[in-house]
Amino acid sequence: xxxETGLSAFVEPSVILMILAANAAVGVxxxxxxxxxxEELRAYQADVATVLRNxxxxxxxxxxxVPGDIVEVxxxxxxxxxxxxxxxxxxxxxxxxxxxxxxSCSVEKELDSTIAxxxxxxxxxxxxxxxxxVVAGRAKAVVVGVGSNTAMGSIRDSMLRTxxxxxxxxxxxxxxxxxxxxVIAGICVLVWIVNIGHFxxxxxxxxxxxAIHYFKIAVALAVAAIPEGLxxxxxxxxxxxxxxxxxxxxxxRSLPSVETLGCTTVICSDKTGTLTTNMMSVSKICVLQSVxxxxxxxxxxxxxxxxxxxxxxxxxxGIQLEIPAQYHCLLHIAMCSALCNESVIQYNPxxxxxxxxxxxxxxxxxxxxxxxxxxxxxxxPSALNMLSKHERASYCNRYWENQxxxxxxxxxxxxxxxxxxxxxxxxxxxxxxxxxxESILSRCTTILCNDDGSTVPLTAAIRAELESRxxxxxxxxxxxxxxxxxxxxxxxxxxxxFHDEKELTFIGLVGMLDPPREEVRNAIAxxxxxxxxxxxxxxxxxxxxxxVCQKIGAFNHLEDxxxxxxxxxxxxxxxxxxxxxxxxxxxxxTRVEPSHKRILVEALQHxxxxxxxxxxxxxxxxxxxxxxxxxxMGSGTAVAKSASDMVLADDNFATIIxxxxxGRAIYNNTKQFIRYMISSNIGEVVCIFFAAVxxxxxxxxxxxxxxxxxxxxxxxxxxxxxxKQDSDVMKAKPRKVNEAVVSGWLFFxxxxxxxxxxxxxxxGFIWWFVYSDSGPKIPYSELMNFDSCSTRETAYPCSIFGxxxxxxxxxxxxVVVEMFNALxxxxxxxxxxxxxxxxxxxxxxSIVLTILLHMLILYVQPLxxxxxxxPLSWSEWTVVLYLSFPVxxxxxxxxxxxxxxxxxxxxxxxxxxxxxxxxxRDK
Numbered sequence: 001x002x003x004e005t006g007l008s009a010f011v012e013p014s015v016i017l018m019i020l021a022a023n024a025a026v027g028v029x030x031x032x033x034x035x036x037x038x039e040e041l042r043a044y045q046a047d048v049a050t051v052l053r054n055x056x057x058x059x060x061x062x063x064x065x066v067p068g069d070i071v072e073v074x075x076x077x078x079x080x081x082x083x084x085x086x087x088x089x090x091x092x093x094x095x096x097x098x099x100x101x102x103x104s105c106s107v108e109k110e111l112d113s114t115i116a117x118x119x120x121x122x123x124x125x126x127x128x129x130x131x132x133x134v135v136a137g138r139a140k141a142v143v144v145g146v147g148s149n150t151a152m153g154s155i156r157d158s159m160l161r162t163x164x165x166x167x168x169x170x171x172x173x174x175x176x177x178x179x180x181x182x183v184i185a186g187i188c189v190l191v192w193i194v195n196i197g198h199f200x201x202x203x204x205x206x207x208x209x210x211a212i213h214y215f216k217i218a219v220a221l222a223v224a225a226i227p228e229g230l231x232x233x234x235x236x237x238x239x240x241x242x243x244x245x246x247x248x249x250x251x252x253r254s255l256p257s258v259e260t261l262g263c264t265t266v267i268c269s270d271k272t273g274t275l276t277t278n279m280m281s282v283s284k285i286c287v288l289q290s291v292x293x294x295x296x297x298x299x300x301x302x303x304x305x306x307x308x309x310x311x312x313x314x315x316x317x318g319i320q321l322e323i324p325a326q327y328h329c330l331l332h333i334a335m336c337s338a339l340c341n342e343s344v345i346q347y348n349p350x351x352x353x354x355x356x357x358x359x360x361x362x363x364x365x366x367x368x369x370x371x372x373x374x375x376x377x378x379x380x381p382s383a384l385n386m387l388s389k390h391e392r393a394s395y396c397n398r399y400w401e402n403q404x405x406x407x408x409x410x411x412x413x414x415x416x417x418x419x420x421x422x423x424x425x426x427x428x429x430x431x432x433x434x435x436x437x438e439s440i441l442s443r444c445t446t447i448l449c450n451d452d453g454s455t456v457p458l459t460a461a462i463r464a465e466l467e468s469r470x471x472x473x474x475x476x477x478x479x480x481x482x483x484x485x486x487x488x489x490x491x492x493x494x495x496x497x498f499h500d501e502k503e504l505t506f507i508g509l510v511g512m513l514d515p516p517r518e519e520v521r522n523a524i525a526x527x528x529x530x531x532x533x534x535x536x537x538x539x540x541x542x543x544x545x546x547x548v549c550q551k552i553g554a555f556n557h558l559e560d561x562x563x564x565x566x567x568x569x570x571x572x573x574x575x576x577x578x579x580x581x582x583x584x585x586x587x588x589x590t591r592v593e594p595s596h597k598r599i600l601v602e603a604l605q606h607x608x609x610x611x612x613x614x615x616x617x618x619x620x621x622x623x624x625x626x627x628x629x630x631x632x633m634g635s636g637t638a639v640a641k642s643a644s645d646m647v648l649a650d651d652n653f654a655t656i657i658x659x660x661x662x663g664r665a666i667y668n669n670t671k672q673f674i675r676y677m678i679s680s681n682i683g684e685v686v687c688i689f690f691a692a693v694x695x696x697x698x699x700x701x702x703x704x705x706x707x708x709x710x711x712x713x714x715x716x717x718x719x720x721x722x723x724k725q726d727s728d729v730m731k732a733k734p735r736k737v738n739e740a741v742v743s744g745w746l747f748f749x750x751x752x753x754x755x756x757x758x759x760x761x762x763x764g765f766i767w768w769f770v771y772s773d774s775g776p777k778i779p780y781s782e783l784m785n786f787d788s789c790s791t792r793e794t795a796y797p798c799s800i801f802g803x804x805x806x807x808x809x810x811x812x813x814x815v816v817v818e819m820f821n822a823l824x825x826x827x828x829x830x831x832x833x834x835x836x837x838x839x840x841x842x843x844x845x846s847i848v849l850t851i852l853l854h855m856l857i858l859y860v861q862p863l864x865x866x867x868x869x870x871p872l873s874w875s876e877w878t879v880v881l882y883l884s885f886p887v888x889x890x891x892x893x894x895x896x897x898x899x900x901x902x903x904x905x906x907x908x909x910x911x912x913x914x915x916x917x918x919x920x921r922d923k
Contacts, residue, residue, distance in 0.1 A: 683757025
């Protein structure tokens with residue numbers, strides 16, 4: 001206003017600056033996220049190494065290693081560089097390579113092996129990789145790579161080359177913002193030009209002052225048109241979504257990734273631990289039942305897919321065994337599983353689950369011993385269930401360990417493919433053996449019968465029957481098989497030798513697997529319904545992975561997997577065109593290493609797919625960072641978590657599907673509150689534009705517009721983010737990446753609703769001057785010529801045009817009409833009669849709070865002065881409601897047209913950044 005002096009001139013800009021600063025602070029605090037992946041990667045580098053220098057071994061910093069150095073490694077050593085084996089100092093050497101391959105089983109290393117040039121890490125059995133850990137044995141090796149020339153170094157370099165991708169929503173909001181800025185600039189210039197003729201009006205005090213006055217109106221128009229609260233509301237809505245997702249065990253590290261989930265078209269999922277439990281468990285048992293009428297084998301199935309000692313044994317007819325330990329072979333299997341074993345199973349009270357220490361195959365045998373139980377009362381389920389979880393973890397195993405004293409152990413070796421333990425009890429010594437079925441069978445001469453506990457010769461017919469069952473387990477069912485045997489030993493023997501491992505008595509055959517999670521099959525079916533393709537990515541072998549994929553429905557009932565299942569080497573050898581076609585059909589990708597995962601993500605993105613990639617190891621970090629949304633496992637490495645956008649606390653694939661549904665719901669809600677805010681801002685533009693064109697006084701001041709945009713608009717817009725998820729949200733196909741936030745029909749609805757909001761606001765302003773009992777009741781023509789008031793004789797003072805009452809009525813109409821408009825946004829197309837206001841109590845509460853805040857600035861004097869408003873009477877409030885409510889009726893009519901597509905008009909715009917662009921390729 002003209003004539004402002006002293007501190008009063010700074011009140012309005014100060015309030016504007018404070019509101020904008022608060023808005024900026026919300027965005028900065030919420031979105032700040034430090035990148036830690038490269039720092040976490042250093043934790044996997046060895047600090048020291050035992051190196052041959054000057055003819056003797058000495059401990060030196062690992063950073064001093066150079067190619068050609070001879071290094072000695074032993075159990076517990078972290079490999080300091082990439083090295084090639086040159087000498088074995090023990091019977092065998094096993095290395096945990098999980099950080100590189102993601103596979104939990106350790107790898108047996110050997111000296112003389114011929115390695116293919118395109119072999120993956122898991123197949124390079126003569127190479128020790130930097131950062132991996134020796135779990136058994138000792139050896140010497142020569143350094144072949146250090147720093148960036150190691151497998152770990154290539155992962156680090158790959159992460160450095162990866163740039164963060166812009167999310168689809170951000171792209172579209174940026175495009176819409178650019179378009180909006182151009183439109184606003186055009187309207188502002190238009191308003192200034194239209195009023196050139198009024199520059200010399202006496203009320204302005206000259207041409208220059210008149211130009212400045214209308215420039216201020218143009219600036220007010222810009223303030224009205226720009227949705228200042230939109231960034232804060234988007235950020236808050238995404239943050240609210242992350243809280244809901246956290247309750248689903250999906251912890252979001254990057255806010256924009258919440259929305260990206262909604263348009264995901266491909267999920268590349270790791271097999272081990274995500275689709276499976278990552279807990280080896282015995283699922284099949286085969287023993288000799290009797291030989292009375294020829295060899296008859298008995299086959300049992302075992303329930304339970306975790307390390308919990310919970311599950312049952314069923315016979316071939318599916319009948320549960322009440323007391324499994326009363327069967328002779330099963331009892332001996334339990335004894336052998338408990339004693340010929342170096343692992344431990346224990347209960348973790350903090351995580352409320354059972355955990356393993358040692359090899360997963362040995363832990364599976366421990367759990368089997370618990371499921372079989374013990375002979376007599378102690379093995380009855382009711383008795384075992386009375387134990388605490390800590391006691392129950394190894395109750396049966398401890399029984400066998402208390403009955404027998406373990407004297408000597410022959411460790412597993414690659415050439416023998418077996419392990420033996422010498423145990424003693426009351427002048428009876430026995431040797432218990434487990435190993436590869438072909439190795440055990442070749443050393444057995446007798447076999448235990450299940451029906452009477454007798455020992456009979458192992459004939460060719462019996463051997464053939466067992467080999468047939470073994471090939472069935474290992475082939476069609478892709479189980480990892482172990483055979484168990486025993487032998488009575490001379491009393492007093494203190495040590496075992498390899499020569500003792502002969503003339504054994506065969507006990508039985510067990511088949512184990514890393515079982516699929518129970519909920520995964522339904523989750524993958526949900527993906528297919530939602531138009532999302534699942535590609536299983538694993539370092540495991542092709543046959544095993546295909547079996548798992550078939551069980552979980554990843555092949556969608558296909559019998560022939562050709563064209564849908566590829567190893568990394570098979571895929572690399574395909575011509576370019578066939579690679580493109582393979583990517584469109586692929587359901588399984590096996591024997592992969594880190595570079596393959598990244599290549600897969602890039603290739604899919606090149607085909608306009610939105611890719612979500614899961615992973616848990618260091619090896620997964622580059623692909624996680626490159627993917628549109630990287631998903632790390634809660635049990636994964638810190639590197640994977642730091643490179644990811646989301647972490648699955650329960651490592652469960654089904655959680656991803658729940659998160660995708662939430663992401664789609666968040667996007668739908670985002671569209672709703674954008675619609676709400678933009679339609680409100682269009683109303684403000686219409687109000688100021690028509691006020692300028694009609695030549696009436698300013699209806700709203702900049703500080704009032706900011707209050708409406710940031711405070712009164714922001715609360716309901718945020719509450720719209722709490723709209724309930726549609727029941728059919730996962731039945732629709734993923735939206736296209738280039739789908740605009742604002743479509744043609746939706747933009748038309750913005751214009752219609754916005755036009756009414758603006759006209760209602762102007763109507764409230766004009767009503768006070770022309771019809772209100774508390775107003776001057778002047779003719780409308782005099783209101784249009786208020787600038788010339790000082791040159792005419794009037795029955796009212798010219799100061800009436802600066803009264804705060806009309807702008808207060810206008811501002812109140814604008815606030816109330818927008819509250820009614822907020823109710824319209826409970827659903828894009830459904831009527832309020834179908835989805836009533838109380839379906840989102842947060843929205844109702846935000847509307848009530850907004851009205852209370854508005855009344856606060858009306859009726860509390862210091863605030864009323866700041867915002868240039870004044871209290872309203874009951875009659876004025878009645879007019880406000882009359883002018884505001886019709887917005888609901890108008891939107892209900894527009895929703896009716898939306899629901900009935902035959903009646904809906906089609907509106908075409910040529911704005912490429914507003915409407916969805918034409919697909920370049922038909923997916």
